[in-house]
Amino acid sequence: MSTVETARKTAGDLTHSPGFGNEHQSEAVPGALPAGRNSPQRAPLGLYAEQLSGSAFTEPRARNRRSWLYRIRPSAAHPRFTRAGNGTIRSAPFTETVPDPNRLRWNPLPEPAAGTDFVAGLWTLGGNGDVTRRAGMAIHLYHANTPMTDKVFSDSDGELLIVPERGGLLLRTEFGLLAVEPGHVALIPRGVRFRVELLDETVRGYVCENYGAPFVLPDLGPIGANGLANARDFLAPVAAYEDVRRPTTVVNKFCGNLWTATYDHSPLDVVAWHGNHVPYVYDLRRFNVIGSISYDHPDPSVFTVLTSPSDTPGQAGVDFVVFAPRWLVGEDTFRPPYFHRNVMSEYMGLLEGAYDAKAEGFVPGGGSLHNMMSAHGPDRETFDRASAAELVPQKIDDGLAFMFETRWPVTATAQAAGAGHLQGGYDDVWQGLESNFRV
Ligand SMILES: [Fe+2]
Numbered sequence: 001m002s003t004v005e006t007a008r009k010t011a012g013d014l015t016h017s018p019g020f021g022n023e024h025q026s027e028a029v030p031g032a033l034p035a036g037r038n039s040p041q042r043a044p045l046g047l048y049a050e051q052l053s054g055s056a057f058t059e060p061r062a063r064n065r066r067s068w069l070y071r072i073r074p075s076a077a078h079p080r081f082t083r084a085g086n087g088t089i090r091s092a093p094f095t096e097t098v099p100d101p102n103r104l105r106w107n108p109l110p111e112p113a114a115g116t117d118f119v120a121g122l123w124t125l126g127g128n129g130d131v132t133r134r135a136g137m138a139i140h141l142y143h144a145n146t147p148m149t150d151k152v153f154s155d156s157d158g159e160l161l162i163v164p165e166r167g168g169l170l171l172r173t174e175f176g177l178l179a180v181e182p183g184h185v186a187l188i189p190r191g192v193r194f195r196v197e198l199l200d201e202t203v204r205g206y207v208c209e210n211y212g213a214p215f216v217l218p219d220l221g222p223i224g225a226n227g228l229a230n231a232r233d234f235l236a237p238v239a240a241y242e243d244v245r246r247p248t249t250v251v252n253k254f255c256g257n258l259w260t261a262t263y264d265h266s267p268l269d270v271v272a273w274h275g276n277h278v279p280y281v282y283d284l285r286r287f288n289v290i291g292s293i294s295y296d297h298p299d300p301s302v303f304t305v306l307t308s309p310s311d312t313p314g315q316a317g318v319d320f321v322v323f324a325p326r327w328l329v330g331e332d333t334f335r336p337p338y339f340h341r342n343v344m345s346e347y348m349g350l351l352e353g354a355y356d357a358k359a360e361g362f363v364p365g366g367g368s369l370h371n372m373m374s375a376h377g378p379d380r381e382t383f384d385r386a387s388a389a390e391l392v393p394q395k396i397d398d399g400l401a402f403m404f405e406t407r408w409p410v411t412a413t414a415q416a417a418g419a420g421h422l423q424g425g426y427d428d429v430w431q432g433l434e435s436n437f438r439v
Pocket residue numbers: 340342346370376
């Protein structure tokens with residue numbers, strides 16, 4: 001079997017531990033998980049106990065994140081890391097270009113060169129904040145055509161929200177295996193080591209690297225106890241380990257730079273674990289879309305799947321928002337997204353089909369950046385059509401778009417600002433919106 005076929009068979013057999021923020025527990029070998037304590041004098045089966053902290057020890061219980069890992073070899077037993085080239089990965093602070101108030105839109109990345117794996121294929125578009133302050137975010141795209149082999153990656157700078165657009169990924173993590181296909185997302189917590197294998201010959205998609213507080217489900221307020229993304233639909237892996245003694249390259253992103261060390265074994269050797277600092281996957285089509293059943297439509301914050309709170313209530317370091325299939329029934333209402341200027345900055349990507357505010361030019365795998373206070377909204381064709389449409393109930397089900405929305409302006413990297421796939425003339429989509437004013 002090819003590596004893709006092997007990975008697909010593995011992905012088809014996976015089981016999960018459901019629930020967002022749960023105290024999960026899992027053991028790949030019966031008896032590997034100690035009962036009643038975290039760090040017994042001798043851990044079961046000769047394993048080493050290790051705590052992985054995703055929050056400060058002293059953070060409030062509701063925000064506290066840690067997991068206990070029971071592994072074949074301790075993580076501490078590793079050789080010295082040395083600097084490696086950063087390739088096309090960039091980090092905050094983003095200073096290669098000046099922040100740009102213009103509306104920008106990109107086509108998809110060009111096809112990857114032969115032999116490109118997930119890490120080599122990460123390409124940073126821009127971001128904000130400062131990795132050393134654990135604040136802000138980065139927007140990456142990825143494309144790959146080669147599985148990572150004897151190589152794992154971990155990101156000390158933040159958690160990684162992976163949003164596939166083309167092709168699926170098999171994520172072999174310290175906590176076990178997850179598969180993620182277009183229309184689904186995967187989250188790898190800060191510091192968790194993982195290897196990416198491919199479920200298709202060529203893959204591509206988006207990554208939000210969140211330097212700030214870990215993503216949580218948004219509060220629901222008057223919506224009530226249910227709705228939007230439901231906690232039970234988030235799936236963590238079950239424990240799975242590899243006991244492999246051969247050289248393995250460990251790539252660590254630390255304060256903006258890549259560092260590597262060659263271990264004499266695979267660090268994906270966790271036999272059992274418990275805790276709430278865990279990777280997970282989520283099917284975006286499980287999102288319970290809330291909308292208006294009278295007139296107007298709510299602000300797009302109602303489509304928030306996950307939010308990373310900042311130190312100012314209500315201002316997210318980054319929100320992950322999905323525009324999922326939904327009904328539009330508003331009476332006397334302009335139904336596409338309205339024209340607006342937003343203090344938050346918006347990066348949008350398209351996973352399939354079309355987006356209801358853009359008739360053309362916004363394509364799957366591409367993306368648009370509408371920075372702080374930049375004016376945007378439906379293009380002329382969409383405006384004309386929606387202004388004249390007969391307002392019968394309408395199902396929007398021909399596309400799946402998402403947004404990374406952040407409280408701070410996004411500064412593009414030099415490679416994004418100068419990319420051949422940066423579209424010229426994006427402003428033109430709003431040309432021809434002439435005055436209709438009559439007195
Ligand atoms: Fe917007």
